[in-house]
Amino acid sequence: MTSVLSEQQAPRDLASPLDDARTQLREAIDVLGYDESLYAMLAQPRREVTVSIPLRRDDGSVEVLTGHRVQHNLSRGPAKGGLRFSPDVDLDEVRALAMWMTWKCALLDVPYGGAKGGVRVDPRLYSEAELERITRRYTSELTPVIGPEIDIPAPDIGTDEQTMAWIMDTYSVSRGHTVLGVVTGKPMSLGGSLGRASATSRGVVHVALAAMESIGLQASSSTAAVQGFGKVGRGAARFLSEAGLRVVGVSDQYGGIVAPEGIDIPALEEHVDETGSVVGFCSPLDEGDSVLALDVDVLVPAAVEGVLNASTARLVKAKVIVEGANGPTTPDADRVLASQGCLVVPDILANAGGVVVSYFEWVQANQAYWWSSEEVDDRLRERMLSAWTNVRTHSESHGITLRAAATSLAVKKVAEAHQARGLYP
Numbered sequence: 574m575t576s577v578l579s580e581q582q583a584p585r586d587l588a589s590p591l592d593d594a595r596t597q598l599r600e601a602i603d604v605l606g607y608d609e610s611l612y613a614m615l616a617q618p619r620r621e622v623t624v625s626i627p628l629r630r631d632d633g634s635v636e637v638l639t640g641h642r643v644q645h646n647l648s649r650g651p652a653k654g655g656l657r658f659s660p661d662v663d664l665d666e667v668r669a670l671a672m673w674m675t676w677k678c679a680l681l682d683v684p685y686g687g688a689k690g691g692v693r694v695d696p697r698l699y700s701e702a703e704l705e706r707i708t709r710r711y712t713s714e715l716t717p718v719i720g721p722e723i724d725i726p727a728p729d730i731g732t733d734e735q736t737m738a739w740i741m742d743t744y745s746v747s748r749g750h751t752v753l754g755v756v757t758g759k760p761m762s763l764g765g766s767l768g769r770a771s772a773t774s775r776g777v778v779h780v781a782l783a784a785m786e787s788i789g790l791q792a793s794s795s796t797a798a799v800q801g802f803g804k805v806g807r808g809a810a811r812f813l814s815e816a817g818l819r820v821v822g823v824s825d826q827y828g829g830i831v832a833p834e835g836i837d838i839p840a841l842e843e844h845v846d847e848t849g850s851v852v853g854f855c856s857p858l859d860e861g862d863s864v865l866a867l868d869v870d871v872l873v874p875a876a877v878e879g880v881l882n883a884s885t886a887r888l889v890k891a892k893v894i895v896e897g898a899n900g901p902t903t904p905d906a907d908r909v910l911a912s913q914g915c916l917v918v919p920d921i922l923a924n925a926g927g928v929v930v931s932y933f934e935w936v937q938a939n940q941a942y943w944w945s946s947e948e949v950d951d952r953l954r955e956r957m958l959s960a961w962t963n964v965r966t967h968s969e970s971h972g973i974t975l976r977a978a979a980t981s982l983a984v985k986k987v988a989e990a991h992q993a994r995g996l997y998p
């Protein structure tokens with residue numbers, strides 16, 4: 574078997590995530606028969622802000638970090654999307670992630686446009702106090718362009734509910750009163766929603782089970798592999814195994830593990846809490862092998878963009894890919910996977926559970942009335958499955974992939990809102 578590099582460092586195509594996002598938009602514009610001006614409008618973000626973040630380190634030295642916030646589209650409501658702390662952040666990546674948020678919100682009928690933020694920093698190398706200073710300085714720079722009716726950040730790679738609490742506090746202090754609706758993914762003590770932390774993973778598994786059923790796969794006789802064991806991958810592995818699938822391979826940025834008889838996911842979670850990695854829990858993947866290439870029914874890439882490219886896609890044996898990450902599959906890989914008969918459930922559908930429950934959190938905070946976890950979970954399932962049905966029906970009736978169907982349904986919604994509002998002036 575051809576070998577691949579480690580999970581998070583698979584060689585990507587020369588194109589950037591922004592090129593990938595624009596290729597997908599181009600395809601949707603062609604499917605819909607819209608003209609060039611609409612492509613031109615949607616290929617560019619509506620607003621973007623880049624800020625310097627001078628940080629006083631714990632040892633007294635000062636270093637200057639760079640942060641971005643990109644608001645891709647505001648036609649359907651305030652911009653919405655996560656904030657990422659990662660050494661790989663760059664403006665083009667944030668632009669792509671913001672565009673995908675626009676489609677995700679439109680597809681799931683959540684009344685927001687799309688945004689994304691990023692700070693180029695490896696949070697593992699900074700103390701909690703330093704991360705707090707980075708977050709507060711970033712927030713104070715962005716205060717004029719965020720807010721419950723403008724742009725609402727949420728957690729993403731490298732950020733969590735504590736980060737959201739700092740953003741909320743910094744923003745609220747500058748406004749002179751508590752503003753719960755400025756972020757989602759907050760702690761329960763600050764108006765968070767039950768079910769938000771697990772929502773992305775739950776959503777991944779709702780659509781994974783529906784996609785499996787559509788091709789005649791039964792949970793109890795199916796196997797899965799999960800690439801990435803962070804906020805999304807960890808929950809996805811747990812819910813897949815609770816649904817009866819055998820999770821036979823898991824990886825994180827430090828390495829991969831395999832167990833043909835199935836990995837005990839709750840025990841693996843304990844191991845990860847103690848050691849910080851999946852490595853060492855059971856047999857390692859063979860040197861040079863990738864969890865992406867395991868012989869499983871369902872593969873969930875739940876880490877970063879571009880891991881499935883033209884060469885890694887050829888190694889995939891899974892029948893269904895459910896994209897827990899944003900942008901894990903390049904357009905070249907999409908073509909390879911389609912020719913191999915692999916069903917790819919696209920990110921803007923598969924991982925939308927997070928923003929759906931973010932929306933529920935914002936609604937609850939605005940009404941100051943909180944729902945039970947059953948209410949949150951039921952409404953999440955209903956939205957995910959109805960979006961799955963719409964995308965699948967559209968894909969079958971037009972003879973196009975699930976990604977082309979999902980993107981064109983979403984672009985159509987945004988275009989209709991844009992056209993109804995008209996151009997000003």
Ligand code: GLU
Nearest residue numbers: 654655727729927928931
């Ligand atoms: N970061 C998550 C995403 O990529 C959630 C965004 C949100 O809740 O606003 O979908």
